[in-house]
Amino acid sequence: MTNRRVFLGSVAAVGALLAGCAAPSTRPVDPLPSWNDGPARQSIVAFVAKVTQEGTTGYVPPAERIAVFDNDGTLWSEQPAYVQLAFALDRVKALAPQHPEWQTQEPFASLLRGDVASALAGGEQAIAGIIMATHAGTTTEEFAKIVKDWLATARHPMTGRPYTGMVYQPMLELLDYLRANGFKTFIVSGGGIELMRPWTERVYGIPPEQVVGSSIRTKYELREGEPVLVRLPELDFIDDKAGKPVGINQHIGRRPILAFGNSDGDFEMLEWTTSGEGPRLGVIVHHDDAAREYAYDRKSHIGRLDRGLDEAGTRGWVVVSMKNDWRAIYPPSTTLHATH
Amino acid sequence: MTNRRVFLGSVAAVGALLAGCAAPSTRPVDPLPSWNDGPARQSIVAFVAKVTQEGTTGYVPPAERIAVFDNDGTLWSEQPAYVQLAFALDRVKALAPQHPEWQTQEPFASLLRGDVASALAGGEQAIAGIIMATHAGTTTEEFAKIVKDWLATARHPMTGRPYTGMVYQPMLELLDYLRANGFKTFIVSGGGIELMRPWTERVYGIPPEQVVGSSIRTKYELREGEPVLVRLPELDFIDDKAGKPVGINQHIGRRPILAFGNSDGDFEMLEWTTSGEGPRLGVIVHHDDAAREYAYDRKSHIGRLDRGLDEAGTRGWVVVSMKNDWRAIYPPSTTLHATH
Numbered sequence: 001m002t003n004r005r006v007f008l009g010s011v012a013a014v015g016a017l018l019a020g021c022a023a024p025s026t027r028p029v030d031p032l033p034s035w036n037d038g039p040a041r042q043s044i045v046a047f048v049a050k051v052t053q054e055g056t057t058g059y060v061p062p063a064e065r066i067a068v069f070d071n072d073g074t075l076w077s078e079q080p081a082y083v084q085l086a087f088a089l090d091r092v093k094a095l096a097p098q099h100p101e102w103q104t105q106e107p108f109a110s111l112l113r114g115d116v117a118s119a120l121a122g123g124e125q126a127i128a129g130i131i132m133a134t135h136a137g138t139t140t141e142e143f144a145k146i147v148k149d150w151l152a153t154a155r156h157p158m159t160g161r162p163y164t165g166m167v168y169q170p171m172l173e174l175l176d177y178l179r180a181n182g183f184k185t186f187i188v189s190g191g192g193i194e195l196m197r198p199w200t201e202r203v204y205g206i207p208p209e210q211v212v213g214s215s216i217r218t219k220y221e222l223r224e225g226e227p228v229l230v231r232l233p234e235l236d237f238i239d240d241k242a243g244k245p246v247g248i249n250q251h252i253g254r255r256p257i258l259a260f261g262n263s264d265g266d267f268e269m270l271e272w273t274t275s276g277e278g279p280r281l282g283v284i285v286h287h288d289d290a291a292r293e294y295a296y297d298r299k300s301h302i303g304r305l306d307r308g309l310d311e312a313g314t315r316g317w318v319v320v321s322m323k324n325d326w327r328a329i330y331p332p333s334t335t336l337h338a339t340h
Numbered sequence: 341m342t343n344r345r346v347f348l349g350s351v352a353a354v355g356a357l358l359a360g361c362a363a364p365s366t367r368p369v370d371p372l373p374s375w376n377d378g379p380a381r382q383s384i385v386a387f388v389a390k391v392t393q394e395g396t397t398g399y400v401p402p403a404e405r406i407a408v409f410d411n412d413g414t415l416w417s418e419q420p421a422y423v424q425l426a427f428a429l430d431r432v433k434a435l436a437p438q439h440p441e442w443q444t445q446e447p448f449a450s451l452l453r454g455d456v457a458s459a460l461a462g463g464e465q466a467i468a469g470i471i472m473a474t475h476a477g478t479t480t481e482e483f484a485k486i487v488k489d490w491l492a493t494a495r496h497p498m499t500g501r502p503y504t505g506m507v508y509q510p511m512l513e514l515l516d517y518l519r520a521n522g523f524k525t526f527i528v529s530g531g532g533i534e535l536m537r538p539w540t541e542r543v544y545g546i547p548p549e550q551v552v553g554s555s556i557r558t559k560y561e562l563r564e565g566e567p568v569l570v571r572l573p574e575l576d577f578i579d580d581k582a583g584k585p586v587g588i589n590q591h592i593g594r595r596p597i598l599a600f601g602n603s604d605g606d607f608e609m610l611e612w613t614t615s616g617e618g619p620r621l622g623v624i625v626h627h628d629d630a631a632r633e634y635a636y637d638r639k640s641h642i643g644r645l646d647r648g649l650d651e652a653g654t655r656g657w658v659v660v661s662m663k664n665d666w667r668a669i670y671p672p673s674t675t676l677h678a679t680h
Binding site: 063066140184186193194197201207208209210211215218219220221226227229236242243245246249250251252253254268271272275 | 403589
């Protein structure tokens with residue numbers, strides 16, 4: 001009986017240890033439930049299997065498993081306008097009383113009339129001007145608070161969801177899946193770096209130090225003895241097109257092995273990622289689902305995808321059809337939680 | 341007997357599980373054997389204990405346990421000259437045949453005569469000129485190879501050690517200790533970012549994406565169809581003095597809670613780090629050990645420490661005496677391994 005008691009006790013101990021240990025589950029759980037079992041999913045899963053298989057020629061050590069993701073149109077919706085533009089429009093309205101000249105000065109005048117299309121007519125130059133006028137002049141900490149306060153109340157014009165509810169459920173699953181397989185996930189976006197950092201950790205599981213984006217200059221100074229970083233109305237870096245590999249090198253310092261984008265603004269990032277030695281994967285999210293999201297590519301002035309579609313085949317890049325490859329687009333409404 | 345056999349079998353199973361689990365060791369191992377038990381070590385250990393104690397007001401979640409370290413003079417020796425200058429001098433010699441004008445042009449002429457002091461007389465401007473002439477014109481991957489090849493053969497002029505053997509053993513232990521306590525460790529150096537990245541992971545356990553430093557611009561282009569990043573002779577960013585908080589914000593995106601430096605070039609980094617809310621620690625490594633390393637502070641033109649010494653007390657910064665607080669300076673020769 002003594003032995004039996006000890007034996008039973010030790011079974012309990014084994015159970016406790018197993019609960020604490022990362023013991024393999026006997027019930028297989030699909031890590032990508034929102035992905036249909038098509039060629040896109042199969043390519044991604046096969047790539048992950050290859051680079052994690054120790055002792056094979058395709059094996060990549062965890063430290064080198066760098067995966068980069070564009071944000072607008074790849075991790076969350078960018079239509080009918082970049083979220084950053086919606087933010088800037090609201091900031092223009094909030095700051096307008098201090099800038100009477102904006103009533104007649106473009107692109108501000110159009111924005112204040114609610115005419116986003118006319119404001120956008122000035123192209124990236126106009127957008128840059130709006131960004132500069134609305135993103136500078138605060139400290140970095142004040143700006144982060146402005147972003148968080150705005151996200152708490154702003155809603156997408158079509159769905160009425162908070163913008164952080166306009167993220168793609170299949171991509172959330174993919175980020176988790178890659179991290180569970182030893183990948184380090186980074187955002188490499190043309191959008192403003194400080195507009196993303198206040199929420200990417202909570203929403204995507206990507207911490208601020210793994211966010212690369214466009215930036216304006218900052219200056220260190222003392223205000224009443226307290227050090228602050230002041231955001232200056234001077235461009236620092238545009239993290240788009242050929243700037244993306246430059247931003248990747250500056251922030252990450254090594255070449256990723258996996259890149260996800262959705263527009264020709266991501267072309268060079270995919271090219272840079274997939275041109276190195278060893279296993280590499282480039283993936284393009286194709287917006288072909290007018291019913292559940294938006295359908296746009298070659299002719300769109302937001303997220304234009306033209307050359308990428310032409311060359312994906314010859315370059316071996318995977319094209320994800322949102323319509324066919326994704327079972328769901330957004331997270332269920334019930335999972336949306338407070339934004340700060 | 342059956343029960344007994346099963347019991348013995350299950351004891352073996354428990355042992356196997358314990359070996360696989362991170363079971364707490366019963367034998368306490370000193371994580372900082374090269375640190376004497378003085379006030380510096382006590383302050384560091386008390387700080388780590390405070391921020392890792394869940395349920396207390398001082399607790400800091402792991403994601404926010406950001407620790408930043410200067411490199412030159414804080415993690416490795418910077419005397420008799422910055423390692424980067426030794427690298428540049430050797431590069432000047434290697435490139436001299438392609439630059440006959442350097443025979444008469446300062447600071448190159450002095451360097452080619454081996455007269456480092458005269459070359460340095462031009463101050464930071466001269467150093468920047470040397471850096472630009474010797475660090476640009478290659479691709480990023482060519483430059484990384486040049487750095488690794490150089491480190492494999494270059495030796496410190498006083499000790500004959502490879503430069504990666506001139507790192508401080510107590511700091512290696514401290515980096516490991518902090519990481520074991522959930523900290524993410526970053527380098528924030530005035531030195532060139534691409535001169536550090538090829539070896540910091542192997543030597544310090546700090547991956548390239550956690551290295552912040554000074555940089556020159558790069559440009560993405562295709563060479564015979566292959567994408568490369570070309571290093572341009574244009575300054576991008578100086579990560580020194582008031583630039584350090586700017587670099588921290590650009591790369592890390594949140595304020596560290598722990599900063600280590602050794603010179604007034606680290607003053608603003610320590611000020612920025614220790615001015616935030618919650619528990620914070622600033623530490624200065626004081627080079628006061630002429631017998632085992634070097635003794636220099638207020639009058640040195642490399643790693644000058646003047647204001648930092650004056651204000652450490654009132655600001656609550658810890659000053660580490662290399663002479664009194666460190667039991668060893670460098671790793672034992674037997675542990676030095678190949679540099680690539």
